Amino acid sequence: MNLISIEDLSVRFSTRSECIRAVETVNLDIARGDHVALIGESGCGKTVLGMAVMGLLPKNARIGGAVRYREHDIIQAAEPDIQRIRGKEIAMIMQNSANTLNPVKTVGSQIAEPLLIHQILPAKAAHAEAVRLLAAMRFDEPERAAERYPHEFSGGMRERILVAIALACQPDVVIADEPTSGLDAGVKSQILVLLKQQMADRTLFLITHDMGTAYFLCTRIAVMYAGEIVEIGSTHDLLSMPMHPYTQGLLASLPSAGLHPIPGMSPSPAYLPEGCRFCARCPAATDRCSTCHPPLNDVSGTRQVRCFCYD
Amino acid sequence: MSRKIILWVSVAVLCAYIAIALCAPLLTPYSPTEITGAALQSPGAGHPLGTNDLGQDIFSQLVYGARITLLFGFCSALLAVLISTSVGIVIGYYGGLLDEIVSRAIDIFMPIPMFPLLIVLTAFFSPGVLQISLLMGILGSIYGIRIIRAQVLSIAQTNFVEGARAIGASDFHIMSRHILPNVMPVVMMKFVSSSQRMLVMGVGLSFIGLWDTTTVDWGTMIQNSYTSGGMALGLWWWLLPPGIAVIGISLALALIGYSFEEKFNPRVGVNRI
Numbered sequence: 241m242n243l244i245s246i247e248d249l250s251v252r253f254s255t256r257s258e259c260i261r262a263v264e265t266v267n268l269d270i271a272r273g274d275h276v277a278l279i280g281e282s283g284c285g286k287t288v289l290g291m292a293v294m295g296l297l298p299k300n301a302r303i304g305g306a307v308r309y310r311e312h313d314i315i316q317a318a319e320p321d322i323q324r325i326r327g328k329e330i331a332m333i334m335q336n337s338a339n340t341l342n343p344v345k346t347v348g349s350q351i352a353e354p355l356l357i358h359q360i361l362p363a364k365a366a367h368a369e370a371v372r373l374l375a376a377m378r379f380d381e382p383e384r385a386a387e388r389y390p391h392e393f394s395g396g397m398r399e400r401i402l403v404a405i406a407l408a409c410q411p412d413v414v415i416a417d418e419p420t421s422g423l424d425a426g427v428k429s430q431i432l433v434l435l436k437q438q439m440a441d442r443t444l445f446l447i448t449h450d451m452g453t454a455y456f457l458c459t460r461i462a463v464m465y466a467g468e469i470v471e472i473g474s475t476h477d478l479l480s481m482p483m484h485p486y487t488q489g490l491l492a493s494l495p496s497a498g499l500h501p502i503p504g505m506s507p508s509p510a511y512l513p514e515g516c517r518f519c520a521r522c523p524a525a526t527d528r529c530s531t532c533h534p535p536l537n538d539v540s541g542t543r544q545v546r547c548f549c550y551d
Numbered sequence: 552m553s554r555k556i557i558l559w560v561s562v563a564v565l566c567a568y569i570a571i572a573l574c575a576p577l578l579t580p581y582s583p584t585e586i587t588g589a590a591l592q593s594p595g596a597g598h599p600l601g602t603n604d605l606g607q608d609i610f611s612q613l614v615y616g617a618r619i620t621l622l623f624g625f626c627s628a629l630l631a632v633l634i635s636t637s638v639g640i641v642i643g644y645y646g647g648l649l650d651e652i653v654s655r656a657i658d659i660f661m662p663i664p665m666f667p668l669l670i671v672l673t674a675f676f677s678p679g680v681l682q683i684s685l686l687m688g689i690l691g692s693i694y695g696i697r698i699i700r701a702q703v704l705s706i707a708q709t710n711f712v713e714g715a716r717a718i719g720a721s722d723f724h725i726m727s728r729h730i731l732p733n734v735m736p737v738v739m740m741k742f743v744s745s746s747q748r749m750l751v752m753g754v755g756l757s758f759i760g761l762w763d764t765t766t767v768d769w770g771t772m773i774q775n776s777y778t779s780g781g782m783a784l785g786l787w788w789w790l791l792p793p794g795i796a797v798i799g800i801s802l803a804l805a806l807i808g809y810s811f812e813e814k815f816n817p818r819v820g821v822n823r824i
Binding site for chain 2: 294296320323324325326327328331332334335336339340341342343344345353354357358402405408
């Protein structure tokens with residue numbers, strides 16, 4: 241049973257002169273308890289996809305398709321209905337922890353806030369719960385930490401505070417957008433271990449550019465390139481035997497594999513090529529690739545690839 | 552450190568003024584309009600600041616005058632700040648057509664100087680003190696709307712507003728719990744500076760004689776001493792006390808305004824670690 245299913249989701253932004261196709265016909269199913277990673281480079285549309293699942297796209301976005309969560313269609317639902325779900329059933333750990341906390345409110349009050357908004361606990365109990373969450377996030381003196389302001393904490397601590405806010409209402413689904421960006425290796429692994437523990441009985445949708453994070457936290461990986469999903473598979477299959485040339489390139493560009501970057505740049509979302517979007521950078525490209533757009537084909541039951549090599 | 556001293560001294564001065572206004576009946580045995588004896592007495596026993604041309608006790612007028620003058624200043628400023636904060640937050644947060652309409656209307660009203668406009672309006676309609684205060688609150692909010700709107704525009708772009716949306720906060724919740732605390736330093740400064748402005752403007756209006764001349768406030772006192780010959784006769788104890796009182800409160804409010812930013816913005820605070 242799928243908890244979230246993204247069906248033919250497209251997101252476009254129109255400016256005066258051009259149309260930016262940020263996300264195009266993405267299909268992705270996330271079952272209860274599933275841990276899915278969405279991997280891609282900066283600007284490939286992965287954050288826009290995450291925002292779409294939260295129903296948080298800006299007003300100027302033109303959205304096609306559907307995002308189904310239980311009986312709701314998040315794209316079509318009325319704002320007050322999604323507000324009841326957001327933070328309570330689907331929570332998000334936002335990118336860039338430095339600015340995601342309100343600078344003039346104490347950390348404790350910000351962790352208690354979702355509990356108050358969704359009227360889960362009265363004020364006093366919510367504050368006590370905030371302290372408990374801070375303790376669960378391994379803060380040494382949770383009572384004192386709750387009384388402090390965000391600028392008094394380091395980047396890693398703020399990230400843990402964001403995790404605490406996301407987990408406050410015991411949500412079923414957590415969407416984590418680059419939860420470890422900008423953190424050093426030691427702090428990063430700390431956060432990852434914490435996340436892994438907390439996600440044990442929850443559904444996780446991780447948005448990242450980091451293979452290591454995806455490998456550590458997720459059971460399934462979807463690779464996104466220029467607004468499209470190019471490959472989906474279980475973490476083990478995908479990493480041990482990458483099929484799409486882009487996935488192969490990504491793995492080869494890792495430091496452990498010898499730092500071989502993929503030549504060229506990804507296409508601008510305003511001027512996407514007609515054929516395969518990876519065609520210009522692909523070592524295996526043929527004439528067909530530059531004129532025809534490859535569909536996402538099933539290779540096996542759990543594996544899908546968007547490449548003519550596997551027809 | 553010296554800033555702190557200035558702040559506390561100013562707050563003390565402000566509190567003293569408020570205390571004097573509240574305790575007026577305890578400080579003086581006379582009512583400000585009561586005729587207590589001979590006219591134009593010099594300061595002496597029983598009349599610390601002498602009497603005016605009608606034989607009213609000037610000290611009593613000064614003490615009771617604080618009530619009207621302060622109340623007028625604070626009420627007008629409070630109204631101005633309430634309007635500019637709520638309108639500024641709403642149009643800055645939602646933007647769109649509403650913002651466009653309100654902003655253009657402000658552009659039209661902004662260049663009209665407020666004090667001459669007030670003089671014209673009060674001269675025509677001769678409203679009571681309360682109506683003038685209302686009018687000043689509305690007119691005085693115009694500039695504030697702009698300032699708050701500009702603040703809100705930058706705050707609405709920040710990640711924590713997005714973050715608040717992600718935990719299911721409604722627009723009202725975001726505006727009242729996230730944006731308002733962030734504009735609070737500006738609102739407080741605006742309140743203090745406009746109470747100073749409104750207070751001085753009220754004194755100005757009553758000095759010109761445009762409001763009910765039977766109310767006793769510092770403006771009418773200065774006006775009386777001016778038109779009834781107090782100035783020509785060199786009766787400084789009639790003219791100077793209300794003038795010094797106005798300068799004192801206006802200076803105290805201005806200095807509090809300057810010190811407020813540090814107090815209300817936790818990021819600026821130096822001794823909080």
